[in-house]
Amino acid sequence: MFDKSTWIRLPRNVVVGHGALDDLGAAVDELYLSGSPLIVTSPSPDDIVGDQVRSQLPSPETVIVAEAGFDQVQNVIDAAQSMDAGYIVGLGGGKPIDTAKMASDELDVGFVSVPTAASHDGIVSGRGSIPEGDTRHSVAAEPPLAVVADTEVIADAPWELTTAGCADIISNYTAVADWQLARRLKGVEYSEYGGALARMTAEMLVDNADLIRPGLEESAWIVVKALVSSGVAMSIAGSSRPASGAEHLFSHQLDRIAPGRALHGHQVGVGSIMTAYLHDGPDGMWQNIHAALDSLDAPTTAEDLGVTEGELLDALTSAHEIRDRYTVLGDGITEKAAREVAETTGVI
Ligand SMILES: NC(=O)C1=CN([C@@H]2O[C@H](COP(=O)(O)OP(=O)(O)OC[C@H]3O[C@@H](n4cnc5c(N)ncnc54)[C@H](OP(=O)(O)O)[C@@H]3O)[C@@H](O)[C@H]2O)C=CC1
Ligand SMILES: O=C(CO)COP(=O)(O)O
Ligand SMILES: [Zn+2]
Numbered sequence: 001m002f003d004k005s006t007w008i009r010l011p012r013n014v015v016v017g018h019g020a021l022d023d024l025g026a027a028v029d030e031l032y033l034s035g036s037p038l039i040v041t042s043p044s045p046d047d048i049v050g051d052q053v054r055s056q057l058p059s060p061e062t063v064i065v066a067e068a069g070f071d072q073v074q075n076v077i078d079a080a081q082s083m084d085a086g087y088i089v090g091l092g093g094g095k096p097i098d099t100a101k102m103a104s105d106e107l108d109v110g111f112v113s114v115p116t117a118a119s120h121d122g123i124v125s126g127r128g129s130i131p132e133g134d135t136r137h138s139v140a141a142e143p144p145l146a147v148v149a150d151t152e153v154i155a156d157a158p159w160e161l162t163t164a165g166c167a168d169i170i171s172n173y174t175a176v177a178d179w180q181l182a183r184r185l186k187g188v189e190y191s192e193y194g195g196a197l198a199r200m201t202a203e204m205l206v207d208n209a210d211l212i213r214p215g216l217e218e219s220a221w222i223v224v225k226a227l228v229s230s231g232v233a234m235s236i237a238g239s240s241r242p243a244s245g246a247e248h249l250f251s252h253q254l255d256r257i258a259p260g261r262a263l264h265g266h267q268v269g270v271g272s273i274m275t276a277y278l279h280d281g282p283d284g285m286w287q288n289i290h291a292a293l294d295s296l297d298a299p300t301t302a303e304d305l306g307v308t309e310g311e312l313l314d315a316l317t318s319a320h321e322i323r324d325r326y327t328v329l330g331d332g333i334t335e336k337a338a339r340e341v342a343e344t345t346g347v348i
Contacts (some may be wrong), residue, residue, distance in 0.1 A: 004140075005140065005238060006238065008235055008236055008238070009126050009143045009235060010143065010232060010235055011113075011124060011143065011144045011145060011146055011147050012030075012031060012145055012146060013027045013030060013031070013145070013146040013147070013148075014124070014146070014147045014149075014228060015027050015146070015147070015148045015149070016147075016149045016151065016221065016224050016225065016228070017150075017151055017221070018150070018151055018152050018217060019150060019152060020148050020149060020150040020151065021049060021052055021053070021114070021148060021150035021153060022052075022056075023148065024053060024056050024057070024114065024148045025056030025057065027112075027146045027148050028056075028057065028087075028112060028146060030146075031110065031112075031145050031146060033086055033087045033110050033145075034086050035058075035084065035085060035086020035087065036057070036058050036059040036060060036061070036083065036085060036086055037057050037058075037060050037061075037085060037086060037087050037088060037089050037112070038060070038061050038062075038063060038076065038079055038080045038083060038085040038087075038088050038089070039053060039054065039057075039060050039061070039062045039063070039088075039089045039091055040062075040063050040065055040076050040088060040089065040090050040091065040096045040099055040100035040103070041062065041063075041064060041065070041090075041091040041092045041096045042064060042065050042066075042092045042093065042095055042096045043064060044092070044116075045091050045092035045093070045096070045116040045117075046062065046064060046091070046092075048116060048153065049091070049114075049116060049150075049153055050062065050091070053089065053091055053114060057089070060089075061079065061083050061085070063075065063076055063079045065095055065096045065099050067095070068094075068095045068098065068099065068130055068131060069130060069131060069132065070130060070132055072099050073099050073102045073103050073106070073130065076088070076099055076100065076103040077103045077106055077107060080103060080107055080109070081107070085107075085109060086109065086110075087104070087109050087110035087111065087112060087145075088100045088101075088103055088104045088107075088109060088110070088111050088112070089111075089112045089113075089114060090111065090112070090113050090114065090144075091114045091116065092114075092115070092116050092117070093115070093116065093117045093119050093120065093161070094119060094120040094122050094129075094264060097113055097115065097122055097123060098122055098128045098129055098130060098141070099128075099130075100113075101113070101122075101126075101128050101141040101142050101143070101144070102128040102130065102139065102141045102142075104141070104142035105128070105140065105141045105142040109142075110142075110145045111142040111143070111144050111145060112144055112145060112146045112147075112148070113144035113146070113147045113148075114147075114148050114149075115147070115149050115154070115224070115227075116150075116153050116154065116157060117154060117157040117158075117161035117162070117165070118149075118154050118157075118161065118162045118165040118220055118223040118224050118227055119157075119161040119162070119164045119165045119168075119263060119264070119265055120164065120165060120168050120227070120264055120265060121165070121168050121169060121226075121227045121230035121231050121234070121243055122231065123144075123147060123149070123224075123227055123228070123231060124143070124144060124147055124227065124228045124230075124231030124232060124235070125143065125230075125231035125234040125235060125240070125243075126140060126141055126142065126143030126234070126235050127139070127140065127141060127234055127239070127240045128140075128141035129240070131252070131255060131256075138239075138240050138244065138323070140238075143235055147228065149224045149228075151217045151220040151221045151224065152217060154220040154223075154224060155215060155216060155217045155219065155220040156215075159214040159215075159297070160263065160266070161263070162212070162214075162219065162220065162223055163265070163266070163296050163297055163298040164263040164264065164265025164266050164269075164298070165223050165226075165227055165265055166205060166209075166212060166223055166226075166265070166293075166296050166298060167265040167266055167268060167269030167272070167293055167296070167298045167299075168227075168230075168243070168264065168265035168268055168269075169201055169202055169205045169223075169226045169227065169230055169243075170202050170205065170206065170269060170272060170289055170292055170293060171202075171243070171244075171245075171247045171248070171265075171268040171269060171271070171272040172198040172199060172201060172202040172230060172233075172242065172243050173199065173202050173272065173276065173285055173289060174245050174246065174247050174271075174272045174275045174276050174279065174285075174289070174328075175198065175241065175242060175243050175244050175245035175247065175248065176195045176198050176199045176242060176245070177245065177275075177276075177279050177285075177328070178245030178246050178275070178279075178326075178327040178328055179195060179241045179242065179245060180195065181279075181326070181327070181328060182325075182326040182327065185326065186326045188241075188326060191236055191237040191238075191241075191242070193233075193236050194233045194234070194236040194237030194241070194242045195233075195237075195242055197229060197230075197232065197233040197236065197242070198230060198233040198234075198242030198243055200229075201226050201229040201230050201233065204226065205222070205223070205226045205292075206288070206292045208222050209292055209295050209296055210295070212296055230242070230243050241325075244325075245275065245325075245327050245328075246271065246275040246278075246319060246320075246327035246328050246329045247268045247269075247271030247272040247274075247275045248268050248271070249271075249319035249320060249322045249323070249325065249327060249329065250267070250268075250270075250271035250274070250275070250315050250316055250319040251264060251267035251268045251271050252319075252322045252323075253314075253315040253316075253318055253319045253321075253322055254267050254305075254307065254311070254312075254315040255267075257307075257311050257314055257315050258306075258307045258308075258311045258315075261305060261306040261307055262299065262304075262305040262306055262307070265298075266298060266299045266304070266305060267305060269289075269293045269298050269299060269300070270293075270299055270300060270301070270302070270304070270305055270347055271316075271319075272289050273286050273289050273290050273293070273300060273345050273347060274286070274316065274341045274342060274345055274347055275327070275328055275329070276289050277341045277344065277345050278328045278329070278333070278341055279328050282344060286345055290345065290346070300346065300347070301346065301347055301348070302342070302347055302348050309342075309348045312342060312347065312348060313335055313338045313339060313342065313348075316329075316333065316338040316341075316342065317332060317333060317334070317335055317338050318332070320332045
């Protein structure tokens, strides 16, 4: 087996647009894969487009993923082995897509990504992010051979899924700042291209924020392109560093402390406001991040996220424990400092 950790692995076919789902069969045929696919999805995407996807693929089988987790990845591996799947299709939001890409990696079979929501930037990346007990693992996973994103389906998805994707991209500002800090203080390896692409993607999204409105297919198109770009940045870097810093540590910790209250993207957006403040102080980028999230109707407060002041402060003070990734949180901040940043930025 080759060591692929230094390879930049990117999709061959990225099909984005109105009715793109009708091209799924053709986009897959063009990959010269053999055998039948296992489709990994969750309840809503399966209801909405499951039949349309199945009708274009040879003798598919389907697994519905209830929750993210390694047990679900194992279920998918077992199902794929028992049908001798030729490749795996991830259909839906981040949960089924990450599960599918991790199972594909384990089995060494091709992976095709079919997002039904513009809710996260894992739709193109070769990274999987899965919770396990008190930690979250960000692991190398099979990057998609093809991505098929139908803007008609995505524009019809609940608006908050799109605003979550926007916030996930806006958080690249603080993720890159954390990565640069880790390079300066800890000698962490840094990719100029990965960092520049992630930051530029956030800037372009913020510049186009006025065009991103509910129900508009053009908005879905702008956000999906940005998510693709952010995923490519992660592939170039060979890690999630360009798109995941302290704001993601905060969000992952909130998933443990207050599970299921808010979407991933919304949590990282609020985290980004606070970690921007920690980077630059009162006059820095936190106000721009706050204004951009506000203009997109994305959450900016603990209340918007449905978490209490105590839960938010708990997550911020313990976020550094989630994984060994140096950020502006260093080896942890005090409750007094956490309260000050949350109050000054209006998060609590
Ligand atoms: N690997 C990576 O680089 C990255 C991974 N992630 C991971 O992705 C996950 C978050 O992704 P997210 O998409 O929020 O999670 P989910 O897959 O849980 O999707 C969120 C919700 O959207 C619903 N949904 C999806 N598509 C539609 C649609 N078209 N219409 C109506 N509802 C729809 C799902 O419904 P239902 O459950 O009923 O099916 C679910 O309730 C996290 O686990 C995160 O860590 C995030 C960023 C990057
Ligand atoms: O959510 C991600 C990038 O937006 C993935 O990052 P993690 O490695 O922190 O899970
Ligand atoms: Zn994210």
